[in-house]
Amino acid sequence: MLSRTAENLFWSARYIERADSLARLLEVGYRISLIPNTERGYTNEWESILETSGIKNEYLKKYKTISKEKIIFFILFDPENSSSVKNCIKTARENIRMVRTAVTLEVWNAVNSSYHELDKNLKDTKNILKEMPEIIEWIKKQVNLIRGTILNTQLINDGYDFLILGTYFERADFTARIINVKYFILLPSINYVGGDIDNFQWSLMLRSISSFRAFKWAYGGQEITYTKIIDFLILNMTCPRSLIFSIEKINHHLGRLSKFYKQTSTSNKKMALMYKKIKNLNANKITEIGLHEFLKSFIEEINFVYKKFEQKYFFGSET
């Protein structure tokens, strides 16, 4: 396969995953705006949504003040926001369009029609706040459709591996960033009394990665504690949004590529190490290291793996 084809496949899947994450993040914001008496907290929450999606500076450059309508528009549709949902889907489509021959017609149709319909949605939207839930539902549905089509129609060959790798590199990065932005609420602080505020904050965090109910199932409806949340978001193999889940997937698909091409690379070895390390961790150890420190080095390591992976397969220049 052409290196560029692999790169386009990877990035299209990555952008689709990002569109999905953004939609889920907005859902949380919407939820907050429905809860009374959180006026101050609500501004903070919207701000941290901007922070999590890494676009706070761009937003403030354009709009100066925090306003939910503007934030929603900025994240969903704003053409000037390079990682708005609209631009994510547009870029995903551009990438797929460049490698039309590497995906099935059904995958192309799913991506292409998502793009056209989103454009239509944008034109038809009158009251963005009111219509947001529907738009978000629609985005999630489209992403599921695209992903389902990939799963059901693509050949399970190297191209498939690049698609899946795009998804999980993005997800690992996004989950790590969500936890990092919010890591302070997961600290066992001396003021901690297990009050409503903490519970509320934690549940929001779980919701933002669509794992609120999953958490309840996984931990048998027990009381939410910060160690359980750390365990769930970072170390639980059954949670599809946990860091370890993404790491396992990346490790698996890098391994498949290595076998397929009968070549090994630094990214393989490094990833295998990362996976081994995270498997042997537990929530208490992470608290010992310090959650923030742990996440920092996690993000650094995964970026390193990505750089090596990119050099090997996209640039053909791994030394």
Place this chain on the structure above:
Amino acid sequence: MYNEVYKNSKVRKFYNQIYDWAKSLPENVIVKKKNEAENLFKKIGITFSVYNNFDSTERLIPFDMFPRIISSTEWKKIKRGVTQRALAVNAFLNDIYNSGEIVKAKLIPENLIYKNPAYEIKMIGFKVPKRIYSPIIGSDIVRINEKIFKVLEDNCRTPSGVSYMIENREIMMRMFPELFEKLKIETVENYPNYLLDTLKSLAPKKCNKEPKVVILTPGSLNSAYYEHSFLADLMGVELVQGNDLFVDESITYMKTTRGPEKVDIIYRRIDDKFIDPITFDSSSLIGIPGLFDSYKSGNVNICSAPGSGIADDKAIYSYIPEIIKFYLGEEPILENVKTWRCCEEDAKKYVLNNLNKLVVKEVHGSGGYGLLIGSKSSKKEIEIFRKKILSNPSNYIAQPILELSSVPIFDKKKLSPRHVDLRPFCLVGANKTKLVDGGLTRVALNQGSLVVNSSQGGGVKDTWILNE
């Protein structure tokens, strides 16, 4: 004007069935089917980009459902005529880059060739693989009357539109399968196989295994990008951009996830000057440094060959009948359109005195740009062209305004005639030529308009060669 459907007020034999069918379609069905076709085009992503006005958005090419029909007898002649021209053009290119016999015989003025900007000095004396310079030729043909088809130009560089020929058929078959059961319509779906065979037959000197073919595209913003990816897909070859390729020690490779892989034949859809920034335009970002050297050392073939463009120069076009006679010793099967070359004093005089009755074209223009249709232009526009011709006569030719034949389109639920042309695609391989039985019919959608280019309000139709 020749109406392809009616003869006096009667419908011609070949159009009988299709005409009845079109007439029988209720209005609401026409509207519904039109939408359906548009959605299919959109869904498949058959779009082209238009670059002017800074807005490089994708557009759908307007598709009309009323098919254009050519009888198999008429087609046989077109096929023979187009093949004859394709062979003559290749012989001509081979000659002018080598011994130049046609110039020695004084059939074409020396200057017109050797001083032509499209003449590529770097190709002189180079032995092109299998002597084929231009393996894909798309000739634009217009119908004048019952008997006569004329050739308007022969596109020998990288003619586009073949994907529409195939997709138009796909869409018609999906929407109106009943027509295809009833009528004997020649298939066009073999084109990609023929193209691949043709390209493979043109392996370079130093290729001693199954040749690796790729299509080279300028990228997804190019107006014909859909076609590039479509052909790559149907031929099962890689669609590459300049930065996917590199040259090392005169060998051309593509970058793959497995490492470098040698490339033998490049079907390029980029212009000569962008091919290699070392040899040609040094500002080219889409070219491959060293590619021309790799080509000349026999490690890779570039199709069409650099410098082929001189054969679709509009002044050279006017010599095609002589070219056919000189190289093939045959009479031309298809006629040329009468052409005045403004570089000749008498012709120039005539053209300047008759601007309102002529079409004036730049010799290197294409896509319907840079031309004057005298009868449809204001005095001011005519005067602008007069000055242009006077200041650089050899840059212009003129032709009579042709009454292109017409075929109906579904115009807001009703049938209404529009002008059409026809572009068949002739493939020239090492030992054989191939043509699928069909072509692209372009239609000027504006009433009375003679410009069929998609960049200027043209649409397309499915073209049927009907067996008798």
